Amino acid sequence: MTGPLTLEYIAEGNANIVYTFKPIADEPVNLGVRRKLLRLRKDKSFIQSTQSQYITFQREFLPLFRPENIVEQTLITLDESLIESLNQRLAEHESTGARKDVRHGDRLAVDDHGLLMTDMTAQHGEFLFEIKPKWLQQSPDAPRDSIRCRTCALRVQRDHMKAGGAVIPTRGGFCPLGLIDVDIEERRRAFRNIIEAQANELSHTTVGEIVNYLAEEGYQVLSDLRKHQAQFDKHGLLGRDPEDISDDYSKAMTLRDCMLFVKGSLNAFANTADIRLADLDFKHAHPDKVQRWKSTERTLVDQGWYTSTEVDEGAAGT
Numbered sequence: 281m282t283g284p285l286t287l288e289y290i291a292e293g294n295a296n297i298v299y300t301f302k303p304i305a306d307e308p309v310n311l312g313v314r315r316k317l318l319r320l321r322k323d324k325s326f327i328q329s330t331q332s333q334y335i336t337f338q339r340e341f342l343p344l345f346r347p348e349n350i351v352e353q354t355l356i357t358l359d360e361s362l363i364e365s366l367n368q369r370l371a372e373h374e375s376t377g378a379r380k381d382v383r384h385g386d387r388l389a390v391d392d393h394g395l396l397m398t399d400m401t402a403q404h405g406e407f408l409f410e411i412k413p414k415w416l417q418q419s420p421d422a423p424r425d426s427i428r429c430r431t432c433a434l435r436v437q438r439d440h441m442k443a444g445g446a447v448i449p450t451r452g453g454f455c456p457l458g459l460i461d462v463d464i465e466e467r468r469r470a471f472r473n474i475i476e477a478q479a480n481e482l483s484h485t486t487v488g489e490i491v492n493y494l495a496e497e498g499y500q501v502l503s504d505l506r507k508h509q510a511q512f513d514k515h516g517l518l519g520r521d522p523e524d525i526s527d528d529y530s531k532a533m534t535l536r537d538c539m540l541f542v543k544g545s546l547n548a549f550a551n552t553a554d555i556r557l558a559d560l561d562f563k564h565a566h567p568d569k570v571q572r573w574k575s576t577e578r579t580l581v582d583q584g585w586y587t588s589t590e591v592d593e594g595a596a597g598t
């Protein structure tokens with residue numbers, strides 16, 4: 281952490297704050313932190329130490345994927361004075377509007393370690409595609425006569441709630457099963473819909489190149505993801521006691537909540553593309569959380585969101 285570098289705040293979530301390295305003066309950035317971000321954990325009782333998060337990630341998730349397809353983590357040692365000065369700056373950011381109100385008061389934990397992570401933000405001339413692929417296989421609890429996958433069933437149910445029960449056509453949302461369809465044309469169509477919704481200023485040729493890349497390489501990564509989602513949740517939740525729900529189920533839920541980032545140069549996408557899964561942070565599920573998962577699934581099944589032909593879903597069905 282020495283050398284002519286300073287940390288610049290980029291973003292924060294409930295549990296972490298992410299910084300980028302900026303050189304002081306015009307010196308080139310130290311090779312060790314090139315294309316890396318620094319993730320530091322917040323001071324909250326439910327957040328484990330950075331070292332223990334790192335060990336869990338190495339043990340539970342890293343072995344599941346090719347290393348080049350996962351946002352890399354490197355554990356580094358920090359000075360206590362660094363956290364102090366960053367916390368001071370967080371307080372200053374609150375008056376300048378750089379932090380959302382809901383995050384005000386959150387501070388970094390005094391922790392001996394931080395995590396360097398692959399920087400997936402797009403630089404000039406690059407395009408970043410990002411999606412949360414969600415459930416890539418049907419829920420084991422879904423009825424046999426389902427006409428909708430788990431993700432589509434939940435989307436239709438939530439849209440219906442938001443509309444206060446009124447029947448209105450839903451906006452957007454995609455069916456994850458299209459992304460891993462065995463038919464490449466189906467996959468192309470699914471990825472194209474998402475890209476066109478994310479970036480409408482791209483040329484036709486560039487979109488075509490990105491679509492082809494995703495329908496092949498993206499498909500490979502998502503197929504691995506689907507395999508592990510299924511492997512860690514073979515039996516579903518309904519009809520089981522919350523105490524019987526193992527860490528494997530929580531792992532499956534983490535794999536259903538991770539992000540896929542694909543970044544490449546606009547003029548040579550396939551040759552420069554970097555494709556990685558992120559947000560693989562394992563948490564032991566609290567019984568309350570298992571209860572919430574179970575009640576969501578119960579609602580989808582009992583109210584017929586998997587099976588009803590009477591609701592209009594804007595997105596393509598399954």
Ligand SMILES: [Zn+2]
Nearest residue numbers: 429432455598
């Ligand atoms: Zn679907």
